[in-house]
Amino acid sequence: MTDVVIIGGGPGGYEAALVGSQLGGRVRLVDSDGLGGSAVLTDCVPSKTLIATAEIMTMVERAGALGIRLDGSADRSSVSVDLGAVNRRVLDLAQQQSRDIEKQMENAGVEVIEGRGRLDGTNTVVVTRPDGTEERLDTDIVLVATGSTARELPSARTDGERILNWTQLYDLTELPEKLIVVGSGVTGAEFASAYRALGAEVVLVSSRRLVLPGEDADAAMVLQDVFERRGMQIMSQSRAESVTRDGDEVTVTLTDGRTVTGTHCLMAVGSVPSTTNMGLPDAGVKVSGSGHIEVDKVSRTSVRNIYAAGDCTGVMPLASVAAMQGRIAMWHALGDAVAPLDMSGVASNVFTAPEIATVGVTQAQVDSGEVRALSYTLPLKGNARAKMQEIREGFVKLFCLPTTGIIVGGVVVSPAASELIHSLSIAVSERITVDNFAHDFTVYPSLSGSFAEAARRLHGHSDEQLDMGFEPIL
Numbered sequence: 169m170t171d172v173v174i175i176g177g178g179p180g181g182y183e184a185a186l187v188g189s190q191l192g193g194r195v196r197l198v199d200s201d202g203l204g205g206s207a208v209l210t211d212c213v214p215s216k217t218l219i220a221t222a223e224i225m226t227m228v229e230r231a232g233a234l235g236i237r238l239d240g241s242a243d244r245s246s247v248s249v250d251l252g253a254v255n256r257r258v259l260d261l262a263q264q265q266s267r268d269i270e271k272q273m274e275n276a277g278v279e280v281i282e283g284r285g286r287l288d289g290t291n292t293v294v295v296t297r298p299d300g301t302e303e304r305l306d307t308d309i310v311l312v313a314t315g316s317t318a319r320e321l322p323s324a325r326t327d328g329e330r331i332l333n334w335t336q337l338y339d340l341t342e343l344p345e346k347l348i349v350v351g352s353g354v355t356g357a358e359f360a361s362a363y364r365a366l367g368a369e370v371v372l373v374s375s376r377r378l379v380l381p382g383e384d385a386d387a388a389m390v391l392q393d394v395f396e397r398r399g400m401q402i403m404s405q406s407r408a409e410s411v412t413r414d415g416d417e418v419t420v421t422l423t424d425g426r427t428v429t430g431t432h433c434l435m436a437v438g439s440v441p442s443t444t445n446m447g448l449p450d451a452g453v454k455v456s457g458s459g460h461i462e463v464d465k466v467s468r469t470s471v472r473n474i475y476a477a478g479d480c481t482g483v484m485p486l487a488s489v490a491a492m493q494g495r496i497a498m499w500h501a502l503g504d505a506v507a508p509l510d511m512s513g514v515a516s517n518v519f520t521a522p523e524i525a526t527v528g529v530t531q532a533q534v535d536s537g538e539v540r541a542l543s544y545t546l547p548l549k550g551n552a553r554a555k556m557q558e559i560r561e562g563f564v565k566l567f568c569l570p571t572t573g574i575i576v577g578g579v580v581v582s583p584a585a586s587e588l589i590h591s592l593s594i595a596v597s598e599r600i601t602v603d604n605f606a607h608d609f610t611v612y613p614s615l616s617g618s619f620a621e622a623a624r625r626l627h628g629h630s631d632e633q634l635d636m637g638f639e640p641i642l
Contacts, residue, residue, distance in 0.1 A: 169194045170502060173293045173307040174494075175285035175446075178205020179487040180313035180477030182269050184494030188309075189276040191502040196305060197278055198285035198295050204266040205315050205478075207487040210335040213265050215358060217258045218338075219519045222362035223583075225249065226521045229365075229398075230558040249366045252341035259338055281305075287312075287447035290471050294447075309473050309501045312453075312461060313494060314446070316439040316479035324350070324411035324435055330418050331411055331433050334359060344368045346430035348420050350408045352379040354518050356436035357391070361520040364400050371401045371428055373408055373420060380518060384531050384579045386545065387524045390561050391581070394522065403428065411435070441480045458482065465508030467497035475501060483509070486516055512576075513597040517586040522562050525589035528577030528596040529567045541567045541576055542629060546622040548582055552613035559583060559615075566592075566602065566622045573601040573629045582615055591619060602626040 172188045174181045177199030188195040202209050228247050231238060239246040273280050283295040283303070293305045318333035320326060328336045334355055345368070349360040352374035364370040372379065372395070379395065379402065380388040395402060407423045411433050418433045441459045448455055454462045454470040460482030467475045475497035478490030492509060499506035518524040533539040548554040548562040559582065567577035578592035595605055606623035610616050 170309060171307040172196070172309045172311070172498070172501070173198065173285070173305050174311045174313060175293060176205060176313035176315060176478070176480075177201070177203040177269075177280070178313055178315050178478055178490060179207050180315075180490035180494040181205065181311065182273065182494075183491040184311050184313065184477060184498045185273060185278045186276050187495045187498040188502065189278050191498060191504055193309070193498070193502055195276075195278045196281055196307075197273065198281045198283060198293065198305075200282065200284045200298075202263075202266050203269040203273065203280065204262070205313075206317075206335075207490070208265045208269065209262050210338075212487050213262045214258045214338055215334065215355075215362075216519055217261050218254065219358060219362045221249070221254050222365035223521060225365045225367070233558045249343055251343045251366070254366075255338045255340060286445065287451040287453070287474075290451050290473060310475065311467075311494065311497050311501075312443075312446070312448075312469075312474070312476040312480060313478045313490065314442040314480045315490075316441050316485070318435070319438045319440050321408075321411075321435065321437060323409065324433075326435060327413065330413050330416070330431070331435065333435050337434065340432075344430070344432040346371070346432070348373065348418065348428055348430040348433045349436060350411070350420060350433065351436035351438070352376065352402075353382065353436065353438070354380065356434070358519050359434055359436065360400060361391075361395070364395070364398055365521060369399075369430075371403065371430060373403045373406050373422070373428070375405065375407050377404050380524070383518060383524055384526060384565070386531065386563070386565070387526075387579055387581045390563070391518075391520055391522070391524065394561055408437075439479065439485070441482065443480050456482065463493070466500040466506060467493045467509070468500065473501070484511065484514065484516075486514065489514060513593060515589050515593045517589065519586065522559075522582050523580075523585035525580045525585035526578070527589055527593045528575075530577065531565075531567075531579075534567065539567075539576070540570060542570050542626060543567045544622050544625045546618050546625070548615065548618060551615060551618050553615050553617070554582075556613065557583070564618045564622050566619070566626060568602045568626050568629060570629045573603055573626065574599050575602055575605060575623075578619075584615075588616055588619075591616060602629070 170193045172193040172195045174197045185197045283297040285293045288294045295303045347368045348371045349356045350373045360372045378388040409421045409423045419429050452471045461476040463481045477493035515527040545565040562581040565579040575595040602623040610620045
């Protein structure tokens with residue numbers, strides 16, 4: 169029996185543990201913070217639970233246009249949010265999910281060891297228990313899946329009360345009167361969107377011209393317009409120099425000398441890999457200048473029997489990618505059939521209102537000439553289902569190869585885009601052509617009908633056709 173020791177109980181770790189046990193390995197999983205890792209306990213599950221509540225408030229905002237009256241009013245003034253109750257539910261659900269994973273480990277025969285793990289050479293993991301005692305685990309295979317932690321600026325130290333990172337927001341019992349969000353990447357945009365929907369005044373400090381600089385520019389433009397129309401103040405092309413607190417007030421000082429004050433500040437300025445003090449260099453494991461563990465397409469490090477998965481590798485900070493890296497590591501290490509990690513079919517989603525989902529080729533790759541592809545963008549405003557639901561913004565965009573018509577990417581900006589993107593993910597992964605995609609039946613009326621319509625507009629795969637400029641009504 170092959171001995172496997174996994175350090176870290178997040179998606180990369182616990183999914184690897186399930187595969188390792190299934191393939192007959194003796195699997196021991198070392199974890200100090202609770203099974204599920206940050207994805208379950210402080211990031212994906214909690215934040216998306218909070219956002220689910222915010223989505224209800226967004227729906228309430230549209231109620232008047234749908235003919236619904238709340239206590240005689242056509243607006244949301246009669247609806248309020250009990251943030252303490254919301255956050256209690258958020259944390260309860262996170263703990264429940266963690267317990268479910270713990271049960272999975274038990275049923276799979278995985279031994280879970282509480283403590284912090286570090287390497288001592290290439291075949292030994294030293295576990296420091298909560299009481300300070302140490303245990304040495306000899307092993308054949310090691311998987312490091314220790315994730316990342318919130319980045320903290322020396323000039324903007326969090327205090328857990330008024331200056332916060334995203335893991336500390338769930339301790340709030342009252343809605344911030346004025347929340348300043350520093351950072352307009354995915355985390356910053358999601359929380360800014362959610363807290364504005366919940367009723368807080370929000371100021372978003374963005375270092376770029378548009379929010380979400382890493383996403384499709386057309387999608388980011390739609391979202392920024394929505395943010396501003398909903399009353400959010402966006403300070404574009406602005407960088408925070410420092411954040412200070414004076415009693416119940418926080419002040420963010422920008423690099424150009426301007427200041428903005430509020431009651432709370434969320435620092436959403438990225439994350440750093442949790443790879444320090446783990447004995448990696450001494451074991452011969454190569455680590456980049458940013459602290460990320462270098463891995464190949466089967467999750468193997470520079471040491472033959474040591475693998476790594478998840479945010480600590482810097483491949484792509486998604487729970488789905490971490491889980492796949494962990495599975496691939498076990499398939500490879502234990503001799504099962506395995507294909508290298510393929511990032512071309514990874515679907516991702518930004519849980520703002522509206523959501524932004526993407527898969528495959530991006531507009532930036534097409535514009536730069538890196539990928540030769542055609543695209544068609546279809547606004548949702550002509551979609552019958554969108555009209556019924558009072559969805560006024562959003563679009564679907566398809567990318568296909570010019571000769572074959574094979575779908576290589578797509579973008580969806582819409583409520584529940586995270587659910588809609590799956591059909592495009594299948595199309596990209598299975599190399600389906602726009603003609604075949606267009607011939608498959610869709611429900612009428614439905615938002616997904618816009619995918620088929622966009623595919624029909626790409627029939628012929630020619631630039632001349634895309635220049636015709638017509639906009640169909642579904």
